[in-house]
Amino acid sequence: MRVSRPHSAITPEEAPPRAGLPDAQRLMRPGTLFYFYRRRLRVHAVQELLAGLGVTIGVALVFATIVASASVSGSVADVVRAVIGPASLQLHARSAGGFDQRLLARVEPLAGVKQAAPLLEQTATLTGPGGRRVTVDLAGADASLVALDGLLHTLPTSTLSAGGIGLSRSTAEALGIASSAGSAGTPVRLQLRGRATSLRVSAVLGPEAFGALSQALVAVMPLAQLQQLAGLQGRITRILVQTRPGHTRAVRQELTRLAGRHLDVTAADRDVSLLRQALRPSDQANGFFAAISALLGLLFAAGALLITVPERRRAIADLRLIGAQRSAIAQMLLFQALCLGTIASAVGLLGGYLLSLGVFHQSPRYLAEAFTLGTRTVVGTQPLVLAFLGGVLVTCAASATPLLDLRRGRALDAVYRGEGVPGNALSSRARRWLALVAVSLLMAASILFAAAVALALLASALLALATVAMVPLALAGVLRLAQALAERWQRLTVLPVALRSLRSTTLRALALAATGAVALFGSIALGGARGDLLRGIHGFAHSYAADASLWVGTPGDNQAVVDFRGDGLTRRLTRLPGVAGVRTFQGGFLELGDRRVWILARPPGAEREVLSTQILEGHTATTIARLGASGWIALSRQIAEEHHVGLGDTLMLATPSGPVHMRVAATTTNLAWSPGVIFMGTADYRRLWHNSAPTALAVALATGASATEVKTEITRTLGPASGLQATSALEREASINTLTSEGLGQLGEISTLLLLAAILAMAVALASAIWQRRASLASLRLAGVRPRRLRRVLLTESTLILSAGCVTGALAGIYGQIVIDSYLAHVTGFPVASLDAGLRPLEILALVVAVVLAVVAIPGYLASRVPPSLAFDE
Numbered sequence: 001m002r003v004s005r006p007h008s009a010i011t012p013e014e015a016p017p018r019a020g021l022p023d024a025q026r027l028m029r030p031g032t033l034f035y036f037y038r039r040r041l042r043v044h045a046v047q048e049l050l051a052g053l054g055v056t057i058g059v060a061l062v063f064a065t066i067v068a069s070a071s072v073s074g075s076v077a078d079v080v081r082a083v084i085g086p087a088s089l090q091l092h093a094r095s096a097g098g099f100d101q102r103l104l105a106r107v108e109p110l111a112g113v114k115q116a117a118p119l120l121e122q123t124a125t126l127t128g129p130g131g132r133r134v135t136v137d138l139a140g141a142d143a144s145l146v147a148l149d150g151l152l153h154t155l156p157t158s159t160l161s162a163g164g165i166g167l168s169r170s171t172a173e174a175l176g177i178a179s180s181a182g183s184a185g186t187p188v189r190l191q192l193r194g195r196a197t198s199l200r201v202s203a204v205l206g207p208e209a210f211g212a213l214s215q216a217l218v219a220v221m222p223l224a225q226l227q228q229l230a231g232l233q234g235r236i237t238r239i240l241v242q243t244r245p246g247h248t249r250a251v252r253q254e255l256t257r258l259a260g261r262h263l264d265v266t267a268a269d270r271d272v273s274l275l276r277q278a279l280r281p282s283d284q285a286n287g288f289f290a291a292i293s294a295l296l297g298l299l300f301a302a303g304a305l306l307i308t309v310p311e312r313r314r315a316i317a318d319l320r321l322i323g324a325q326r327s328a329i330a331q332m333l334l335f336q337a338l339c340l341g342t343i344a345s346a347v348g349l350l351g352g353y354l355l356s357l358g359v360f361h362q363s364p365r366y367l368a369e370a371f372t373l374g375t376r377t378v379v380g381t382q383p384l385v386l387a388f389l390g391g392v393l394v395t396c397a398a399s400a401t402p403l404l405d406l407r408r409g410r411a412l413d414a415v416y417r418g419e420g421v422p423g424n425a426l427s428s429r430a431r432r433w434l435a436l437v438a439v440s441l442l443m444a445a446s447i448l449f450a451a452a453v454a455l456a457l458l459a460s461a462l463l464a465l466a467t468v469a470m471v472p473l474a475l476a477g478v479l480r481l482a483q484a485l486a487e488r489w490q491r492l493t494v495l496p497v498a499l500r501s502l503r504s505t506t507l508r509a510l511a512l513a514a515t516g517a518v519a520l521f522g523s524i525a526l527g528g529a530r531g532d533l534l535r536g537i538h539g540f541a542h543s544y545a546a547d548a549s550l551w552v553g554t555p556g557d558n559q560a561v562v563d564f565r566g567d568g569l570t571r572r573l574t575r576l577p578g579v580a581g582v583r584t585f586q587g588g589f590l591e592l593g594d595r596r597v598w599i600l601a602r603p604p605g606a607e608r609e610v611l612s613t614q615i616l617e618g619h620t621a622t623t624i625a626r627l628g629a630s631g632w633i634a635l636s637r638q639i640a641e642e643h644h645v646g647l648g649d650t651l652m653l654a655t656p657s658g659p660v661h662m663r664v665a666a667t668t669t670n671l672a673w674s675p676g677v678i679f680m681g682t683a684d685y686r687r688l689w690h691n692s693a694p695t696a697l698a699v700a701l702a703t704g705a706s707a708t709e710v711k712t713e714i715t716r717t718l719g720p721a722s723g724l725q726a727t728s729a730l731e732r733e734a735s736i737n738t739l740t741s742e743g744l745g746q747l748g749e750i751s752t753l754l755l756l757a758a759i760l761a762m763a764v765a766l767a768s769a770i771w772q773r774r775a776s777l778a779s780l781r782l783a784g785v786r787p788r789r790l791r792r793v794l795l796t797e798s799t800l801i802l803s804a805g806c807v808t809g810a811l812a813g814i815y816g817q818i819v820i821d822s823y824l825a826h827v828t829g830f831p832v833a834s835l836d837a838g839l840r841p842l843e844i845l846a847l848v849v850a851v852v853l854a855v856v857a858i859p860g861y862l863a864s865r866v867p868p869s870l871a872f873d874e
Helices: 030-043 045-084 101-107 143-148 169-175 207-215 223-230 248-259 270-321 326-357 381-398 401-406 428-451 453-488 494-504 506-545 569-574 608-614 620-628 637-642 682-689 707-718 729-743 745-772 774-782 787-828 840-864
Strands: 089-092 113-127 133-141 164-168 187-192 195-205 218-222 238-243 264-267 550-553 579-592 595-602 615-617 632-636 650-655 658-668 677-681 696-701 725-728
Touching: 030 045, 030 326, 045 207, 045 326, 045 381, 045 745, 089 248, 101 113, 101 238, 101 248, 113 143, 113 169, 113 223, 133 169, 133 223, 143 238, 164 169, 164 187, 164 207, 169 195, 169 207, 187 223, 195 207, 195 218, 218 223, 238 248, 248 264, 264 270, 270 326, 270 401, 270 453, 270 506, 270 595, 270 787, 326 381, 326 401, 428 453, 428 787, 453 494, 453 506, 453 787, 494 787, 506 608, 506 729, 506 745, 506 787, 506 840, 550 707, 550 729, 569 579, 569 696, 569 707, 579 650, 579 682, 595 637, 595 682, 608 615, 608 620, 608 658, 620 632, 620 658, 620 677, 632 637, 632 650, 637 658, 650 682, 658 677, 677 682, 696 707, 707 725, 725 729, 745 787, 745 840, 774 787, 774 840, 787 840
Parallel strands: 133 218, 164 195, 595 677, 632 658
Antiparallel strands: 089 238, 089 264, 113 133, 113 187, 113 238, 164 218, 187 195, 550 696, 550 725, 579 595, 579 696, 615 658, 632 677, 650 658
């Protein structure tokens, strides 16, 4: 039915005084623009709120992700600068065993060296008086270091006193120790390299004394004391060097000569670049999720604005009929978009900052054994400006749709000549074009995905757009199916009424359905990909821990990289009842290019479980046999690709004994350690690292032995002074899963927040659409329709709309999950499980539909009781 134009589609509240309209010779005055927008807010505040919600979500997600990611490397950079001070170079050991301290005496006299200071670093575990335990980076320093980094005048004199240990404020808080002057003297228990020692807190160091180090999990004590406790007398791990102006290059050459083949000469702040490389895969994954979420936020905003398009188009037609110029109308709409975008983006920045402090605050504790991590939130100017401008531009672009009615040659009242409610018409030709666009976008996404996994972001964006373009076809199919049901079952009297209403408000129904499609696409694609990633990591954790029934090692050392003094411990454990055998595992970290890779050294056959699930190229049995021989390694595929090596090729490793070439037996995943891993035999490790100390003992149980009873016996044998801990395979697996899940926490927060925001956006969109229909509902009430029947009509309409949108989004989301899975496996190198959608898409679909319908029941109830007299007002 063609609807004729009413006398005036502009409500009295919206209509400006005639004098406020611009003539053809000048632009609209700022006062007039504000007048129009102020009037619009009075009448359409709900629609504006909804339109801004999508922009706010996108800006908040992007800004929070960038800030949280940048804060980790930014805070670490602050920590490193606090340690090194003005030092520009360093001599660095290739293992935790360090090198001879007497080398310092050869560095200090070098021409061009202004100052040099020794440093010994160890990973240790501290237990507070309340039983709280935390793993820290323990530094041994002397007066030369605090003089070099500028802390000499701020540190309390008691910090480096013999017999004590200084704690950063973050460490003290983690141990439950008050950060006050009265905390000095508090007893703590230090577990270091297989020995437990009781110490007194010499000082709790806040930012006024320790600078950025106060926010890191670190502790400090005198160099000689740490050397004695660690059993590393006369050993240090670094020499920091401050050069005189213009002498850096010459000093580097002299240091390289002194280092020989056994030490590294690097920039003093090298840890910052190494950490940035370690964070890059997770940052890329988080950035990918945030980019998809921002795109979906844009589509939320576009859908919300589409709901307001019919009303805006009618307002444009009325303004043109009373003489407003095209330029004036364009100014009005763009000004309103600019105001909305500015406010929504500002709120998004605030929300993003709060998210970065709270739920998005990264906890990369899985990197703590290799890096000193800070906790400060760093907000840069660039992400702030980009996120804000992006939100404003998105709003302006999404608000430009009604301007199509300003095309020359188009009738002034063309909006009133379509079918159904004015401004809601969508021609069959437009539907066919949208379907063609959807198919084209789907094909383009498939081609990009097949061509290069690195293009997954673009492919996912095309999939999201294809989902939206497919909605008109899906809605038409749902309406035809509903029409067939109505014709077959005549008793469904509510269904024909709902169908007529939807056909008369096509554009509004499409906007609502598109919102549902976008919501389901994002929730299933992102949430499913995160689930596959976590399942893959959990599978690795299980196989890694399954190489032994019980493990003995340093508390919290899941990676088995902290060595300890065994002193016959292996023999004592072997004699315990129920123990079939004890094998020595070793490991550590090694710098390879820009990566701090994880070295896993195991005796022959001891890596069978983990390799059988993590090998990507190579045969498991052959790899195990080669690792049991000499000169072979298995390494992460990312490392192999970066160094252009394949199976059988050689790779040079800069080990503590000097450079050595090893042959590649297999490539693997990176075992959730983003810089990469290298497997080798313990015989090669002992020879190249000059170290036979274990980092973990793997205990095999005799047939029929109880793991719980054997663990109790091992704990009794270790005693309280050992500083070691016995854990079961299940406990070790759970600990690894906890740490890696924390490191990937942002992915979960983004997907969960997206789902919640989608439900909210859909609920508000439906509520807004229902509220806008109060006049038509009043007409039905005037015709004798009861409120209960109106509620059934509204419920049926909402169900049909959600069905069309959500089913479309669910199907596209499964495809998107496949694309994102491949991207995550390629970029992060993490073990990603194969697609297992199962019932999850159906569960999400049912959850979203049920929650949204429950939420809109309230505005539906209120709208069904609208006074019939409102029809006369219209």
